[in-house]
Amino acid sequence: MNIYKVLPDLGNTRQMKLWHKALRSQWSAEDIRWEQPVRARTRRLKQSLARLLTPVLMGEQSALYSVSAQIPQAGHNSEVPAQLYLTTWAVDEARHTELFARYYQRIEQEPLSIRRFPAGYLFQSQITAKDTAEWLSGVLVSEVLAKLVMIEFRDADVDPVLSDIAAGILEDEARHLAFNHLYLEQRFADTYRRGVDEGDQASDFLHRKLERVLDHVPPMLEALDADLVEIGIDWRRMVARLRDETTDRLDKSIDRGSRVGSGERAEPVGASAARS
Ligand SMILES: [Fe+2]
Numbered sequence: 001m002n003i004y005k006v007l008p009d010l011g012n013t014r015q016m017k018l019w020h021k022a023l024r025s026q027w028s029a030e031d032i033r034w035e036q037p038v039r040a041r042t043r044r045l046k047q048s049l050a051r052l053l054t055p056v057l058m059g060e061q062s063a064l065y066s067v068s069a070q071i072p073q074a075g076h077n078s079e080v081p082a083q084l085y086l087t088t089w090a091v092d093e094a095r096h097t098e099l100f101a102r103y104y105q106r107i108e109q110e111p112l113s114i115r116r117f118p119a120g121y122l123f124q125s126q127i128t129a130k131d132t133a134e135w136l137s138g139v140l141v142s143e144v145l146a147k148l149v150m151i152e153f154r155d156a157d158v159d160p161v162l163s164d165i166a167a168g169i170l171e172d173e174a175r176h177l178a179f180n181h182l183y184l185e186q187r188f189a190d191t192y193r194r195g196v197d198e199g200d201q202a203s204d205f206l207h208r209k210l211e212r213v214l215d216h217v218p219p220m221l222e223a224l225d226a227d228l229v230e231i232g233i234d235w236r237r238m239v240a241r242l243r244d245e246t247t248d249r250l251d252k253s254i255d256r257g258s259r260v261g262s263g264e265r266a267e268p269v270g271a272s273a274a275r276s
């Protein structure tokens with residue numbers, strides 16, 4: 001049985017603000033104008049898109065599972081504002097899963113099977129973790145990758161429906177990345193408050209996790225090389241951007257947390273009231 005406080009502590013106002021924003025920003029696959037004509041008409045282009053969207057759909061489903069598992073985890077740690085926010089993150093990933101499943105119907109194609117695309121499955125399997133901070137440093141890679149891929153699809157303007165989906169997902173991803181930062185900053189403020197060694201060890205641990213996940217990205221994209229070239233995506237440049245952006249984001253969250261924890265920087269207003 002789960003143990004919880006009858007009156008939850010909602011003192012983390014930054015996470016509460018993000019939860020309210022997420023509630024107000026919800027949208028549905030039914031809002032997409034599916035009746036717009038398919039621009040990708042040739043069978044060859046549709047097959048190429050079907051292969052390319054395989055890791056995207058895989059990522060959405062995998063995120064739905066992993067976010068859902070984090071909801072009770074946050075509750076177990078009495079992180080109720082995080083728990084509330086995560087329920088919307090799960091809804092976001094459920095919506096993305098539906099959108100891409102319906103997109104496959106639109107182009108009358110199927111994604112690659114796991115047997116034909118093991119690198120995609122291996123990448124996803126690196127992300128899962130029970131601890132919320134460890135999971136966030138792994139999922140950072142798939143979130144930033146989703147963002148970069150959606151920007152490419154939107155700019156390539158392959159299909160108006162795909163561009164509409166990409167625009168909506170980009171807004172959702174911005175919130176996921178914002179939560180990633182808020183949570184990790186808070187976690188590191190608390191860890192560094194207990195001692196520099198403990199903070200540094202946790203930092204090394206998360207950087208190693210990030211590297212492990214990043215190492216699985218090139219083989220996954222290499223397997224789709226011909227299709228990425230066909231659509232006009234320079235995936236090697238994208239991988240370099242992914243490495244830079246994820247490392248910068250993790251560094252920033254840890255650095256800000258460590259400065260708050262060591263008293264160098266003031267606690268952000270309403271960052272946490274749950275430590276007492
Ligand atoms: Fe997603």
Ligand SMILES: [Fe+2]
Nearest residue numbers: 063143173176
């Ligand atoms: Fe996401």
